[in-house]
Amino acid sequence: MPSKRPSSTYDINIKVDLIKKAMFQSDDIKTRTLYIQEMQCICIYLDSMVDKSSFEKNVFDPILHFFNSEHLKKIHKSDIFHRISSIIQSAEIKTEQKTQDIVQSLRHGNLILLIPGEKKAIIIPVPNTQNRTIAEPENEKIIKGSRDGFTEDxxxxxxxxxxxxxxxxxxxxxxxxxxxxxxxxxxxxxxxxxxxxxxxxxxxxxxxxxxxxxxxxxxxxxxxxxxxxxxxxxxxxxxxxxxxxxxxxxxxxxxxxxxxxxxxxxxxTFFSFYQSPDDYNNRWFVGTFFRIIRLVSFIIAIILPSLYISVVSFHTEILPLGLLYALRVQTEFVPLTPFFEAITMQVVLELLKEASIRLPSPIAQTIGVVGGLVIGTAVVEAGLVSNVMIVVIALTAIASFVAPVNQMGTGVRLLAFPFMILSNTFGFLGLTASFTLLIIHLCKLKSFDRPYFYPLSPLDINGIKDSFVRSKK
Amino acid sequence: MSAAEPITKSQLFLLLIQVQIGFGILYLPNTLQQTAKSDGWISIILAGCTVQLVIVLYWLLLRRFPSLSYFELTKKILGAHLGYIFNVIIYIYLILTSTYILIASSKLVKNVLLTFSPHWAIGFLLLAVCIYLCSSNLQIIVRVFTILSVSIMFVILLSFLSFSLPIEVMNLTPVGSSGMSNIIKGLKESLLALYGFEIILFLYSSARHKGKTFLKVITFSNIFVVAITVYLTVIAFVILNPAMINQLKLPIVYMFRPLHFTMIDRIDLIFLPLWSIPVVMSIVVYIYFASHWKTTAPKKNNYFVYINGAIVYVLFLLASKSDQSFELYAKYLNSISYVVIFMIPFILLLFSYILKKKEHPS
Amino acid sequence: MKKFTIVVSCIFILLSMTGCWDQTNLNKKRIINGISFDIDEQNPENIQGAVRELNLRGSGGGQFDLSDEIIEADGVSVSKINNELVNKISGDMDISKAFLVLVGEDLAKQESISSLFEPIVRSKQGYLTSKVAITKGKASEILSLQISKSPIAFYILNLFENAEKETHIPKANTFTLWSEVVDKEKDAMIPYIQKSDLNRVELLGTALFKNDYYTGEVLSIDQTSLALFMQGKIEKPPVMKITNDNEKTDEFSVFVEKVKQKSDLTVDKSSGKVQLTIKVDLYGRLQSLAGSPKKVTNQELDKKASTFLTENAKEVTEIIKEAQSDILAIQKQLNSKYPDFLKNHEWEKVYKEIEITPDVNMHIQSSSNLK
Structure with a gap:
């Protein structure tokens, strides 16, 4: 024999080098050599991605135990590969040949076993599963119902x-x-x-x-x-x-x-965003009531500021005596027009929300108090914004937070802005026009080629039974 | 996919009533006071009967060509060239009508709601809403109309409030006092308020239920519209007295003004924006059919919608300058509408029977 | 195309944002709560108008101060007065909530009421549900009254609202007045008030109108109630006092709870004589009965009340006939029943000779707590 090393061993060392190269010599790659019937096999794994105790127990122990037992006859070289596959205690074992694929599986937390003379590598999943326990999601709480939530796994x-x-x-x-x-x-x-x-x-x-x-x-x-x-x-x-x-x-x-x-x-559909699993845990008319409240909240969140703007700056005639006088007194020294008042307060509200949302909860509470109470009262007392406007904006904010799915609430608050612009120019006409535009928009929208505004457009009375109302089953 | 989805019965019904109920009703008691006086409601019913007659004739025509759109139908009956001319007339009618509705609604808004806002702004807002809807397909339009019909229901509910005002039933009696000739004159006026039914011509090919069911639906919608018109006119006559109706431009809007409740005053300010929505939306149907007279790719049709929208807006700007130009405009439109609503369909019907043209069932 | 639409709508939004054509500032509005019209004493041709403007001022903590001032102007017509007032008031004059319109009786006799109200009815803002009243003496005197801190207009408003509920005065507002004045077949009746000695406002009854003008005739409150019964109108149960001129002890009063009215108009074609019978059935319960222990039966009381009320009703019809004020809408009934009759006969003559026979029947159904 010209070379001391068998060609097969040489083969796998090249392979190891190739893999390491493909991973840019990352120090996280660990190798371990084991001898099976005097053959030098190499295991490669990513240190951080594998569960070591698991591969000791499920991979090394069975292999060593099997091949080191004394009554074992010498197995033919070509047979070893299959034998190994069958004794490893793991759910699924794959084989890969291409370096690229091997690297890929390495990254997914697999153990790679290279056997001399075998082109394919054995891939054994021994992932390091550090999973969060199943817990109730923080941002989708309900009162009655199951307490589990999805995890990252x-x-x-x-x-x-x-x-x-x-x-x-x-x-x-x-x-x-x-x-x-x-x-x-x-x-x-x-x-x-x-x-x-x-x-x-x-x-x-x-x-x-x-x-x-x-x-x-x-x-x-x-x-x-x-x-x-x-x-x-x-x-x-x-x-x-x-x-x-x-x-x-x-x-x-x-x-x-x-x-x-x-x-x-x-x-x-649109209405899915206003349903909550709670509804089905309540008595059916309670569920129905809450669903209707949520839909009303959608309308309030969108139109309340613009309704206020159009009434105060266009159609004060519509107010009864007492209300008109009350509003008149409130706005006596307010320098801003209702429109700018509303825009400013909406922006302030968004700022408060953004500021407090990511802070640890004790600080967030402080922000809530400082922002909500202190700024709120101070702004009114300084005569910058009228009391009524604060009430309107606060109601709008609350209404937008009612949506059980957060995505919708944010969208709705954004939507209030074009409404305000149009009502500031055209009063009630602007309000109805923007509402019509909204309805047209909702009717035009599709979710995967299915109408988004479904039980209303196309109209389906039976569908309404289960989206507006939580009907008895 | 959804573009080919046909219009169901209820959708057809709601679409038709919204196209047919227009701003005309608001002026109607006043115009009727000039002619039929307190017998105006008889004129409206007679006008409704006339409309019924016409839509039956439409149906007789359309039944023979169930899958052809109206623009194709003219060509099929009259040949390519003559049909083309007719189509152009119909196209002009559709554009003019949408402009007319736009002008009238913007005038209405300016009159009651926004006195100082310029026409171009009001018109643009209303037209923009229409074009936004128009740039989709018929199915979407019909769905939107279904939802917007809530506003008509709401208006009818509002009208119940007016019963809290003093009512003088004697304003209506004696029935028939103004004489036949005046009632007939009133019929002509009331007919104008009921226009919009001609849209049936364009809808047949996309309706799901054809034949007798279609006739039933359009008859019901006509009855409904006539009933609403009569109802509103009668309350206007009962609540306001004839002398007052004579003075008021918009009796039906004014009727809501003296209403006041503990939480809300001036119901007319709510009534009008609510009313204007279905009225203005009927422009959508006109522009849609004006833009779809050739069945081409939907993208291209959208392009036509924008162009037609621009044309309507320019015409609107020209005609909304003064009341005179608007009246002149109304006069032209009136004559062309006679041609399109009555003459062309009759000619088509006549020819289709004479030439025995009929769509072969494929 | 999409970009184009976005650009166009952006331009439009910008343009309209700078426009805001109809926008008004609420805090610049001066809210008018009452209007009065009088004859100008110096120049009888002119109308003197006054408005009561409410000046509200927040004094912190949700409290606000009222300072109510009166501003006067005169001119040949209402629109002229309006122009003058605009120059006298700081801020935008807002009449959309002027809920009280007072007209001095001298002016009401002289000037047609429709010319006074026309600008209000025509304008976009005019408040159609404002209360209207004729005042004994000058209207501005009443409007300028200062009763404690509450503005006088509110005081009168409450006075009227209460009286309307008691069926003491008709429900009259600008809209009904306008509609009745414009309607030639019916005449209006509106409340009549005066300034009492103690600087208070007192309701005297209703003023009768003939077409556009105040006739000078007034129905007292009891008579107004009867007139309203003859029109078939009733609100909250009013109290009818039945007195006997001979014996004071016979007095008793009744809550009227329900009214049934039936009028029958007949025309004798040959003589052209018009007869109107108005049958009014009142249903009520006893409120008080003088001469305590009850010795009389309900039927006897019914009878007494009926004759008493019928007589009073006759008085009412005499007054309205004299005033030529057609508050019962007889002309309307006539036209609706005999459409050709008035073509040959002059209404005024017909009305002078018309025979109105009221027939009021009282039905006492209960005597309340006491037997």
Whole structure:
């Protein structure tokens, strides 16, 4: 033999070098050599991504135990590969040949076992699963109902849904989205209920995503939604499995992106954003009452400031005596026109909200007090803004926060601005015109080729029964 | 996909009543006071019967060509060249009518709501809303109309409030005192208020239910519109006395003015913006059909919508300058509307029977 | 295309933002709460108008001070007065809530009422539900009264609203007045007030109109109630006092709870004689009965009340006939029943000779708590 080293060992060392090179010699790569029947095999793994105790127990122990047992006959070299595959205690074992793929799987927390003389590498998943426990989502609280929430782990999320669907034909489809950095995604639907036309459309949209990398469900939403020129979300994102489940059983499709606790529900209608899983835990007329209150809150949040503007600066005739005098006194020394008053106060409100939202809660409370109480009273006492305007803006803000899904509330507050502009120019006519524009806009909107404003347009009396009203089942 | 979705019965009904109910009703008691006086409601009912007759004739014509749009139908019956001329006339009519509605509504708004705002601004606002809707497909338009019909219901509810004013039923009696000739004169005026039914001609091909059901729906919508018109006119006559109606430009709007409640005064200020929405939205239907006389790609049709919108706006600016130009405009429109609403369909009907042209069931 | 639309709408929004054509500033508005019209004493041709302007001033803590001032102007016509007032008031004069219009009786006799109200009715803002009244003496005297801190207009408004509820005066506002004045087939009646000795305002009854002018005749409050019953109108149960001229002890009063009115108009074609019978049935319960323990039956009281009220009603009809004031809308009834009759006969003559027979029947249904 010309060389001391067998060619096969030489092979795997090259392979290891190749892999390391592809990973830019990252120090995180660890190798470990083990001898199987005097053959030098090499394991490669990313130190941070694997669960060491798991691979000791499930991979090394069985292999060493098996090959070191004394009564073992010498196994033929070519057989070793298969033998190893069968003794490792792991759910799924893959083999890869290309360096690129190997690197990719390395990054996903796999252990790579290279055996001399074998072109393919054995890939054993031993991921380091440091998962958050399942907890109730902070921003979607309910009073009555289940207390679990989605986590960052894809499989946990699927599990949460699957567990709720033991009796239905829940189908899961795997996708990867993003051209470069591929993120795993799962599409879930109930076979018997789903609208297959919509399913086809969604699949084709998922396949056609052009973005290089998609990491958050928000980005994914932007890539697949119908119309980006609107404040209305066309995809509902939720962290609540019970809500997702409710939509699944309505024939909607759920899209879960890896590392995202927000799960996307599609196609949705406008009214989905004003429903809460609570509704079904309450008596039906209580549920109905709350649904109607929420829809009214939508209208209040949009039109209240503009209604005030148009009444005060255009149609004071419409006010009865007492109210007119009260308003007249309030506005006596206010230097701003109602329109600018409203705009300023809306902006102040948004500032307060933005300032307090990301702060730790004790500080946020302080901001709330300082902002809400101190600024509020001071601004009125300084005669910059009228009392009534503060009431109007506060009511608007509260009404916009009523929406059970946060995305909608923010959109609604934005929408109030064009309303205010038009009413400031045309009074009631501007108000009705902008409301008509809103209705037209909602009718034109589509969520995955399904009408967004559904039970109202196209009108479906039976549909109304379950969106406006929470009817008895 | 959804573009080809046909119009259902209820959608057709709601669309028709909104196109047919216009600003005309608001002036109607005043114009009727000049002729039929307290018997105006008889004139309206007679006008309704006339409309019914005409829509039956329309139906007879349309039934023979269930899948052709009206613009194709003229060509089919009269041949390409003559049909083209007719189509141009119809096109002009559609554009002129939308301009007319726009002018009238903007005048109305200026009269009651916004005295100092210039016409160009009011007109632009109203037209912009219309064009925004118009640049979609018929299905969307119909859906929007379905929702907006709530505003008509709301207006009818508002009208119940006016019963709290003193009512003088004797203003209506004795029935028939103004004589047949005056009632007939009033019929002509009332007919103008009921215009809008000609849109049936364009709707047949996209309706889901054709044949007898279609006739039933359009008859019901006509009855509904006539009933609303009679109802509003009668309350105007009962609440305001004849001498007052004679003085008032917009009796039906004025009727809401003396109403006051603990939380709200001046119901007329709410009534008018609510009323103006369905009125102005009927422009959408006219511009839509004016822009879709050739079935081409939807993108291209949107382009036509914008162009037609621009034309309407320019015409609007020209005619809204003074009352005289508006009256002149109304006169021209009146004569062309006779041609389009009555003559052309009759000619078509006649020819289709004489030449025995009929769409072959495919 | 999309860009183009966006650009066009942006331009439009900018243009309209700079416009805001109809916008008015609430804090510059001077709210008028009462208007009065009188004859100018120096120059009888002129009308003297006065407005009461409410000056509100917040004094902090949700409290506000009222300072109510009166501003006067005169001119040949109402629009002239308006122009003058505009120059006398600091800020925009806002008449959209002027809920009281007082007309001095001298002016009302002389000047047609429709010319006074025409600008209000025509304008976009004019308040049609404002209360109207004729004043004994000068109207501006009443409008300039200062009763404690509350503006006089509110005082009168409350006075009227209460009286309307009690069916003591008709529900009259600018709209009804205008409608009745314009309507040739019916005449108006509106409240008549005076300044009493103690600088208060007192309701005297209703002033009768003939067409456009005040006739000078006044119905007292009791008579007004009767006249309203004859029109079939009733609000909250009013109290009718039945007195007997001979015996004071026979006095009693009744809550009237329900009114049924039926009028029957007949025309004798040959003689041209018009007869109107108005049958009024009043249903009520006893409020008080003088001469305590009840010895009489309800029927007897009914009878007494009926004759008493019928007589009073006759007086009312005499007064309105004398005033030539057609508040019962007889002309309207005539026209609706006999459309050709007035073509051959002159209304004024017909009205002079018309025979009105009121027939008031009282039905006492309960005697309340006491037997």
């Amino acid at each position: 894809l499989n946990t999320n699927v599990f949460l849904l699957q567990k709720r669907n033991k009796h239905e034909n829940l189908v899961t489809k795997n996708f990867t989205v993003g051209r470069k950095a591929q993120t795993e995604a799962r599409l879930l639907y109930i076979e018997d209920l789903v609208d297959h036309e919509v399913l086809k459309e969604i699949v084709s949209r998922l396949r056609n995503i052009k973005a290089n990398k998609i990491q958050s469900s928000g980005e994914l939403e932007e890539q697949i939604e119908d119309n980006s020129y609107t404040v209305f979300p066309q995809v509902l994102s939720t962290e609540r499995p019970d809500r997702a489940q409710a939509y699944l059983s309505e024939g909607k499709i759920v899209l879960i992106l890896d590392e995202n606790p927000q799960v996307l529900v599609l196609p949705v």
